[in-house]
Each structure stands twice: as C-alpha cells, then as structure tokens.
Amino acid sequence: MPDIRAAVSTIPGAPPFPETDDFTTIMNLGAPSHHPSYVEQQLAAHSFKDIKVKAMTSLPSIDSPAAYAELFLRMMVGFMAPLIWSNEDCEKYADLVKPALLEYMTKKYGEGQHIESRQFLKKWKTPSLGRLH
Numbered sequence: 001m002p003d004i005r006a007a008v009s010t011i012p013g014a015p016p017f018p019e020t021d022d023f024t025t026i027m028n029l030g031a032p033s034h035h036p037s038y039v040e041q042q043l044a045a046h047s048f049k050d051i052k053v054k055a056m057t058s059l060p061s062i063d064s065p066a067a068y069a070e071l072f073l074r075m076m077v078g079f080m081a082p083l084i085w086s087n088e089d090c091e092k093y094a095d096l097v098k099p100a101l102l103e104y105m106t107k108k109y110g111e112g113q114h115i116e117s118r119q120f121l122k123k124w125k126t127p128s129l130g131r132l133h
Helices: 002-008 020-027 036-045 065-084 087-109
Strands: 049-058 117-125
Touching (some): 020 065
Antiparallel strands (some): 049 117
16 A cells, blocks of 8 residues: 555645555445454454464565556546545546556566565364364
C-alpha cells in the first residue's frame, strides 16, 4: 500500500490514499482481519485449536509494474474507490490512478520486476476432525 499511496499523492488535488491499516480495515468491512491476533481470536471463537497465524511477505506472480497497474485499476475503479473517496472524487481522480501508479512503480522497480505484497500463512485444527489446514 505505501507504493499506491505514494503514487496517488502525485496526482494534483487527489484525496490521499488511506494508510495500510485503515485501508485494509475498510476493505474487510471494518474487521481488522489483516492482524494475526484478530484472525487467531476469530478462529478460537469458532472452537479451532492449535492456531498459528504468521504474517509473511510473498511475491505475487505479477510480471511488471504495467501488469500491476492494470490489475489495481480494475479493483480501484470497480470496488475500492467508492469505499475510500466521495463520488465526486471518484469521477475526478479514479482514471488518473493507473498512469500515476504505472509511472511511480516503473521508476521505483523497473520494468519486469515483481512487486511484494503481505499475506497470511494460517494453520489450525478443525474442532471435529483435528486435522491441520
């Protein structure tokens, strides 16, 4: 998210992109499911045992900043922008995100470089089966 926030900040007049924790909570409809402790609490509340949640960094299979910008634009315009910006701001700025993101990411990473993202590795035992998932 820091790269997206930095790219959006280059668009004159555009409202800021939320901080990572705020954005992730918005995208999860108010639940902080990006925090390992929250995930552990939710699984434990449903009788899961031996829960181990570990935040890790993984590389998505996105070939280039151009591919990343294209994928992000689809999510931004269709789903995310209305949750973080007003309708007026969406109309003014949503179409400017792709070129700003492409320029920023190409300068930072270079063409053809992978972009890192954070994901969770989750393991738990189901209450009835006792198997690890």
